[in-house]
Structures are given as C-alpha cells and as structure tokens.
Amino acid sequence: MPATVPLGILDLVPIPSGSTAAEALRSTVDLARQAEQFGYARYWFAEHHLNPGVAGSSPAVVVALTASATTSIRIGSGAVQLGHRTALSTVEEFGLLDAAFPGRIDLGLGRSAGGPPQRPAGEPARAHTTENGLRIPEPFSFAHLRGHPRVLLQQRLLHLPGAESEEYSGQVADVLALLRGEYRSPEGVEAHAVPGEGAEVEVWVLGSSAGVSAETAGAGGLRFAANYHVSPANVLAAASAYREAFKPSAGPGGLDRPHLSVSADVVVAPTDAEARELAAGYGPWVHSIRTAEGAIPFPSPAEARELVRGWSATDHKLVADRVETQFAGSPATVADQLERLRDATGADELLITTITHDHADRVRSYRLLAGEWARRGYLGR
Numbered sequence: 001m002p003a004t005v006p007l008g009i010l011d012l013v014p015i016p017s018g019s020t021a022a023e024a025l026r027s028t029v030d031l032a033r034q035a036e037q038f039g040y041a042r043y044w045f046a047e048h049h050l051n052p053g054v055a056g057s058s059p060a061v062v063v064a065l066t067a068s069a070t071t072s073i074r075i076g077s078g079a080v081q082l083g084h085r086t087a088l089s090t091v092e093e094f095g096l097l098d099a100a101f102p103g104r105i106d107l108g109l110g111r112s113a114g115g116p117p118q119r120p121a122g123e124p125a126r127a128h129t130t131e132n133g134l135r136i137p138e139p140f141s142f143a144h145l146r147g148h149p150r151v152l153l154q155q156r157l158l159h160l161p162g163a164e165s166e167e168y169s170g171q172v173a174d175v176l177a178l179l180r181g182e183y184r185s186p187e188g189v190e191a192h193a194v195p196g197e198g199a200e201v202e203v204w205v206l207g208s209s210a211g212v213s214a215e216t217a218g219a220g221g222l223r224f225a226a227n228y229h230v231s232p233a234n235v236l237a238a239a240s241a242y243r244e245a246f247k248p249s250a251g252p253g254g255l256d257r258p259h260l261s262v263s264a265d266v267v268v269a270p271t272d273a274e275a276r277e278l279a280a281g282y283g284p285w286v287h288s289i290r291t292a293e294g295a296i297p298f299p300s301p302a303e304a305r306e307l308v309r310g311w312s313a314t315d316h317k318l319v320a321d322r323v324e325t326q327f328a329g330s331p332a333t334v335a336d337q338l339e340r341l342r343d344a345t346g347a348d349e350l351l352i353t354t355i356t357h358d359h360a361d362r363v364r365s366y367r368l369l370a371g372e373w374a375r376r377g378y379l380g381r
Helices: 021-038 059-069 087-100 149-158 168-180 212-219 232-245 272-290 301-308 313-324 331-345 359-375
Strands: 007-011 042-045 074-077 105-110 202-207 223-227 260-268 327-329 349-353
Touching: 007 021, 007 359, 021 042, 021 059, 021 359, 042 059, 042 105, 042 349, 059 074, 059 087, 074 202, 087 105, 087 168, 105 168, 168 202, 168 212, 202 212, 212 223, 212 232, 223 232, 232 260, 232 313, 232 331, 260 272, 260 331, 260 359, 272 301, 272 313, 272 327, 272 331, 272 359, 327 331, 331 349, 331 359
Parallel strands: 007 042, 007 349, 042 074, 074 105, 105 202, 202 223, 223 260, 260 327, 260 349
Antiparallel strands: none
C-alpha cells in the first residue's frame, strides 16, 4: 500500500429540503474552499439531470466556478457523460478550463444512457463480507427501470432527434487523440481542437462494473475510478477487470502501472449516533432515485423518518445495498471502514461523497475525516 492515500471529494451539488439551487451552489463553492485547506487532493462534480434535489447538471460550469474560488486543489468531472455528447465538445470545454486553470483540471469520463450494471460471470449473487470485513451486498437489479417513462424522457431530452450514442471506447480514444493532436478521420482528415490540444488535463474513466468502462480504462492505460457508493456489489470485480485489462501507455493520462480510486458514501460526526442521525435522509434520497422519481431535495432527519414510516419491505429492499454500505460514524469508525475498502480493493486514492441536510454538518464531516486520515499518516496530495 502507498504511504499516503489521498482523499478526493465527489460533489453532486445537492439541494437540501427547503433550499434552492442557488444556495446549493454557494455551499459547494464554500465547501471547495474549505476542502482545499483540509488537505483534500481533488474535488469532482458528477453529472445528473432532471433531479429536483441535485443542481450539478453541468460539470464544466461548476468546475469553472470552484476552480476560480480555489488555488491548488485539483478540480474536475466525475464524470462527464459521453452518451449524449461528442469527444470534440468535451475536449474543447476542458481545454478552456485548462487554459484558465493550467495543471489543475481532471477530465473524468463516464458512460450514460447505457444498460444497468450486470453481475459479472462468477461473481457471487449473495451478500458477503470480505476477509478484512468489507461489506459486499447482494447485487442490485435495475430491471424495473427499463423502459420507465421518466428514463425514456431523460434520454429523449438529452439527445438531438435521430442522434445515436457512439461506441464508448471509441469516444474515449477520440478524446485522447484530440488531446494529443493525433486525431484523423477515417478518411485521413486532421482535426485540431483549440483550446484542448495539448491541454494538461488528467484523464480518468469512471465505472460501476467489470464491463466496458473498466476494460477501456485498463486497455488505454488510464486512471480508473470504481463506484463503491453507487454499485457496491460490483466494486471488487470492477477493480479486478481494470487491472487485468491494463496496458501501459504514454500521452495525456497515460500510466506505466494501474492507478485506482474507489468511491464511498460517508457521514462523519463526533459520535457514531450523531452520524447515523445525520445520515437518516440517505435511504429516502436513494429511494427517490431508484424509483425514477429523480433525487428529491435531501430531507432532514425528522423529514426522513416521516418518509420511511409507511415503507413496505419492498421499499426497504430497494435501498438496502446502498444504506448498509454507507460509512456513517465517528472519525475513527469511518476511517476504519475506509481502510477496509482501501485494502480490499487496493485503491491508490479514495473518493468521498457526503450529503447532509445542513451545510455546516457536511463541512464538519469532511473536516473530521481529513483530520483522522492525516492522524493515521495517509493524507497526501
């Protein structure tokens, strides 16, 4: 294991109940400033659409806002969704960001409008615990969302009429070729992205399973971020598939050895009991996503208790894998759980996502975790 295991932040720009998107953006900028002082290495933004409780619909825009408010922390996307955009538009956007904030921009690439994560062949379909105590839940099935009207509506609104998503690994290859100034069309015509060509962005691929994302990252010799917080059942298989596919590469984002980040959903407070109270809204929030309602404004603990009061066994099962793998507790409790995640996956970095109803609790959670991680000698940039 490396002497240091940097911590990064994944921010969805959540909107708490009773708040607004404008207030959520101000809170994000404030958190980014403080995270830089706490010693976090990266600050990434996810891309989500048609969610009443999430304001992070355009990573490039919020990257620009937070990069302008900070000085040293790396800022990036986690991830730009290539399923409804082109390689050129992505390279030009992040080329502009690199021109404005040179040497600080991460370009995380993800798929969108793809199929739900599938259980890899040979992967146990039952919940289990690794030898070091990391919880791997039963795989979650997204089959109930196939063909859901809201899912279909989102796909329709994100795509121009008649447009079809390109093959993902080909899109990633086009992104890299444009960054390197090596792009050629099938007819041999050159294309040069300005800004973008030669940008010093750090390229990552994000994925939730042992499928095309892990294979694309490995085959391209790129950095890979695996989602334990979104798809905890698949994290070990995803990490393994990435390493098995890895081939050293040169150029933007190229590596001579695998480099893995793993995400975790975390809430830290002075005591385990207080952390669990602050995390009470997580179940109803995940429930709203998995019913295609769209992420609701994040509820307060009292609101969360009312929301779950009438839940059936089916409702609880819908969110069980996410709730049971959320790390909520004191700094020592959560750091112990993160150590297990690091050791089980061999992660080089950890990516932390925290949502609480009150902004001050969220900032405190990140501060307490960074302090404990530094005390253990892991925090580094």
